[in-house]
Amino acid sequence: MSDFATPWAFVLLLVPPLILLLAPPRRARGAGLLVPEGVGRRILIGAVTRGTGAIGSFAVPMLVWGLLVLALAGPRQVLPVQGLPISGRDLILALDLSGSMVRDDFVIDQRQVARLDALKHVGASFVRGRGGDRVGLVVFGSDAYVAAPLTFDVDAVAETVEGMVIGISGRATNMSDALGLALKRFETSEAESQVVILLSDGANNAGAATPRDVAKLAAERGVRIHTIAMSPVDLADDPDERGAVDTVTLAAVADLSGGEMFRVRTTEDLRAVVEEIDRLEPTARAGLAAEVYRDLWVWPAVAAGLGCLWIGWRDA
Numbered sequence: 001m002s003d004f005a006t007p008w009a010f011v012l013l014l015v016p017p018l019i020l021l022l023a024p025p026r027r028a029r030g031a032g033l034l035v036p037e038g039v040g041r042r043i044l045i046g047a048v049t050r051g052t053g054a055i056g057s058f059a060v061p062m063l064v065w066g067l068l069v070l071a072l073a074g075p076r077q078v079l080p081v082q083g084l085p086i087s088g089r090d091l092i093l094a095l096d097l098s099g100s101m102v103r104d105d106f107v108i109d110q111r112q113v114a115r116l117d118a119l120k121h122v123g124a125s126f127v128r129g130r131g132g133d134r135v136g137l138v139v140f141g142s143d144a145y146v147a148a149p150l151t152f153d154v155d156a157v158a159e160t161v162e163g164m165v166i167g168i169s170g171r172a173t174n175m176s177d178a179l180g181l182a183l184k185r186f187e188t189s190e191a192e193s194q195v196v197i198l199l200s201d202g203a204n205n206a207g208a209a210t211p212r213d214v215a216k217l218a219a220e221r222g223v224r225i226h227t228i229a230m231s232p233v234d235l236a237d238d239p240d241e242r243g244a245v246d247t248v249t250l251a252a253v254a255d256l257s258g259g260e261m262f263r264v265r266t267t268e269d270l271r272a273v274v275e276e277i278d279r280l281e282p283t284a285r286a287g288l289a290a291e292v293y294r295d296l297w298v299w300p301a302v303a304a305g306l307g308c309l310w311i312g313w314r315d316a
Helices: 007-022 039-052 054-073 115-129 154-162 175-188 211-220 249-259 265-282 296-316
Strands: 002-004 075-079 089-096 104-106 111-113 134-140 144-151 193-200 225-230 261-264 292-295
Touching: 002 007, 002 115, 007 054, 007 211, 054 075, 075 296, 089 144, 089 154, 089 175, 104 115, 104 225, 111 115, 111 292, 115 225, 115 265, 144 154, 144 175, 175 193, 175 211, 175 225, 175 249, 211 249, 225 249, 225 265, 249 261, 249 265, 261 265, 265 292
Parallel strands: 089 134, 089 193, 193 225, 225 261
Antiparallel strands: 002 075, 075 292, 104 111, 134 144
């Protein structure tokens, strides 16, 4: 479908006819010249010939004027664009970047990789599938900070996930500050649903508050926290093992806030968790329609420019 951005511009097509009708005629002033009869006859024949071409000489400027008015009217084509799905949900990922994430005990495509690589591989895919959500990213180690504010640009957040490295936030595990920072980001949110997905492969060993205290505060504010325990080793089974995940604390955080805790030991488990969270926090597929236009004014404008060049060359 095509239309015009400024259809009122077609009124300007009336300007040249109005000028011809209303402008006073121009009176040519000159002197008489006596010439021989043969020369005068030739001059009259030339005048008739030029008068015959006057219509053509007038038509080209009128065509150029019409093309300029057409370009000014802004012809455009409406392109089919899928409406933006709006879920009314704000979702923040809180991802563990502590030193234990370098352990290479996960497998992707029959290749052993570090926990962080598995997280980036699956996490970025999860974020890109959240069209319609506002997604933010909090990363934590010894400290926590916002790596990406809440935004509908899920591709940008996914690229941030893919670019994460160990050590930028310290090597300890500060879940409490990460959850607190996520809650602070929700203070100005008007979304109907506010969700935090906390992924950790260790035990909380930094921060003044405890993860349980922050989970209680989240419950008071109506924020659900889903937790993902990402490690082949459980702290409850082997308290002396470094890099073991504290599933007891993560389960308590999820339970207190109304969320769920997921246990991940392999890359397949991580993919299954992503699918399960999609089920728990579905994304709406209907939303605001968007209109995108392809501007076509350049073509009549170029044609008008070529016509002006032709007139200039003809009268040169």
